[in-house]
Amino acid sequence: MSTRRPRRPEPLSPTRRSFLKAVGAAGAALPFYQLLEDSVARAAGDPQPLRFVTLYHPHGIAAEYFVMQAGDTETAFDLGFANSVLQPFDDAGTYGRSFKDKLLLVEGVDLLSNANGHDSAGTILTGSRIDSSASKPLNSSLDQFLAVEKGLGAATPITSLALGVGNDGTQAGATLSFGPGGAPLPKMIDPVQVFNLLFASFVPSNDPAEQAAAMRRRKLGQSVIDFVRGDINRLQPRLAAPEKQKLDQHLSALGDLEKQLGGIGTGGGPTCVAPGKPDKQQFPSLKQYNGGEPYFDAITNAHIDLIAHAFSCDITRFATLYMNDLSYSGNPLGLPADNHGSVAHTYSGSPVGSDGHPSGPGDPATWALLGKFNRYCYAKVALLMQKLDQLGVLDNVLIYVSSDMGNPSLHSTRNVPTVLAGGANGAFRMGRRIKAAADCPTNSPWCGPSDAVFNKTGANNHLLVSIAQAFGVAIDTFGTQTDTAYTTGALAGLK
């Protein structure tokens, strides 16, 4: 099945080159093409592989402006209502088209982290309870499960990508991607570093001298990797089993390094173009609490641009992006300087989106404040969709967007806002809004996950099972919970 749409040219910067086209078309490029022989080539008519990106946005949701509004149905709904946080998904003026038909909004999803909302980002892709003493979940995340353990990332130069904005911490609340046993994967926070990883060594050239230099770089790199691998193998037999695991992980990392030497994949999307190198001047500081905050917006945009291009060039098929807030005075949203304390914590919700705790009518002024931030985050998702669309691969991508909380002032991990987007290669029926079954029966409205009456079908584990199945991985259970009813079975209504 070809899902290609006619190419929508975006304004290309002068540095952008449609280099894969050149590789395919020009005989002069043959020597470089041979550099690429290790990577998996796909013939032009083959179906596009499915890509998967997960985005995290902080501080939960102003549910009032997220949930289905009066009159909405599963397939006929309005995203442009007053204060709608979802408005960017139906904003052709800004993003070139509406993405309503590429959207599947799911209400009532629970992140069963058994932890304070701040530690629950680690549950988004793991479906695991968080071990708070070690600040980590108990199993690998779905992106790593698919890319590494199921080998779906093996064909691309970069197996998977974990990016962050401002926060390079690896505790459960700051991480989406985890290896076996819940070992956190570090995030890259510098777009320049990300560009260098993804594109710098891949940009081919028709200059024979540059081709020779690339060939030599590859040879030297391979020699180093071979030596380090041998060094590890000499040490390995002297170690007990738990120690061997450390070296096994190192060997696996070397495998990734080796793939990167191989060069760019040749099975890219219809319009694989190298992005321009991010301009370091746009983010002179990177880190949260260390002067990075004013540049988070630019960093987020740069990361999104890199992910879109990496997907379109088939450099990787798996990415996570941990977004951040805009906690600095003078932020473009006009939010209080401390988003966490003065926006999220002051949110006073109505019964909509409540997790059963007794709730008054709430304070709409606080909804609007949080909603403004939510809309900003969804605008970044829309920006990613726009870029993927322009690069011709939106239909071949599944985007999963979540926060670590529902109601942030309650730190509730129930009714977490869940957005699926992209074409997902047709695995899910998009253009809809659905709701998971209510957590609690009406006669026990305050029930919790430890209660027998609690509905087990709203756990995000089921969504993770569904996504794995969309990738053709036949599993029926994912994650670590006390009751397998939480972890087993796909989420209803996605197909």
Place this chain on the structure above:
Amino acid sequence: MVGCVGDISGPGGASSGGGGGTGGPSAGGPLLPARIRRLSNAEYDASVQALLGTAQKPSVAFPPDSRQGSFTLNDAQRIDPVLAKQLDVAALALVSEARGSGKLTALASCAAGEACATTFITGFGARAYRRPLTADETAALVAVYHAGADGATHDEGIDLVARALLQSAGFLYVTELGAPGATATSKVTLTGNEAAAALSYVLGGIPPDQPLLDAAGAGQLATGEGREQQARRLLALPAGRDRVVRVVREWFGIDRIADTAKDSTVYAAFAGVKASMEAESLRFIDEVMSHGSATVGELLGADWTIADAPLAAVYGVSSAGSGRTSLTGVGRRGLLNQGAFLSVYAHASETAPVLRGVATMRRVACMALKSPTELNIVVTPPMPDPSKTTRQRFDVHATDPVCQGCHRSIDAFGFAFEGYDGMGKARTTDSNLPIDSATVVATGLDFDGSYADSNALAAALAASADVRTCAARQIFRASAGRSDDSVAVAEAAFVEAWSALPADAQGNLIETLVAFVRSPQFVERSAR
């Protein structure tokens, strides 16, 4: 609440459970297990600096260290794809710099060719690996040399060898395995070179220097006396002083001041004194360790600090510059009442009695304390309420039957600090109501009592034998690089050995460190 607060027997002890641990039968034996340990970021920087004479700190671009029990020297560091890439990038840059500076030329200053390369490999390689290379390792590196040099230049071969060594397992992992080929019995003993590396990284955060390698070569590190002699030498070096300061900062968690921010509409002055707070704790700890009593008692109870003028102004005293600034006039005492601790353990716009209480209990008293998650409790933080003080809002803990078991203890510590706001500035009112920092601590430990505020509490903690025992545990965790339940028996064995020290040495952190490196535990490991 059963299982909330235990005694100070630490993880795996007979108490009601460690800080998140189960302990029990799987808690290992009295010896630490044989292992490899990846260099922490700071150790990597110090090691490449020693090898290549660079001033670079490449690890600023690396992912932050994994922490175990808040310490960076530990068993949890791994090499994942992101770090592997960054290690490669760093190695290329370091080699390029060392070539440009003439360092590599000087290190391989012989006539080009394989013989010269082999000389470089055995010499530079041994420094990188902190032990002589085996024949296999040398041969593998000669192959690397040829990959770089053949068809190119000798220098390119040397460069490639250096680049490979900087990414090798031999360089990146400190081994605690004993002699290769030794038949595994129940126990292995570190080789002299391994003992040298352990001493230099644990006490100085640096690779072994020549005197240490000489001592190892002479077999002197096999004895407790020999190790003590080297330990005292290392601890007196600038690197040793820095390392001890690092250990104390990580122990109290105050190194996190670098990643702490405040709501500028509430704490407008914070951004201007954050660097001063960081500098204060660095200088204060160094002063106590190098020119003071080097005791946990002084760290917690000192009635002086070293504060620059902006921070002294926050404290309401006048700065004595780089000398000791007296705090007797304002009553502030010790690390727990300094800006770094009070800011780290507070929220962006208000104080955090729970964070301050938990930090004091876990870090200063080594009290076992389970998290709400472990106890399966849903946390609902108190809502903001401008008509109440923070203490009044958090006092809901004392009335909620689910919370009160733990929070009676936690809040008793945390409320004592209410006289200091979220950035550590003294205050007398909160929400226009008078501050109440009086507290009654009832834990079963020797510092139980009624205290007017956190300074009175600090004085009691400073005099406590139970706190001294906790300090010994923390020194063990920081130095052994293990704090998980699987080594609880080894920790208990160390505490028992430490308790044989003369009473006046027990609170002394230097003497506690020396006791650790003297003990057979430092060089003996359980085999696989």
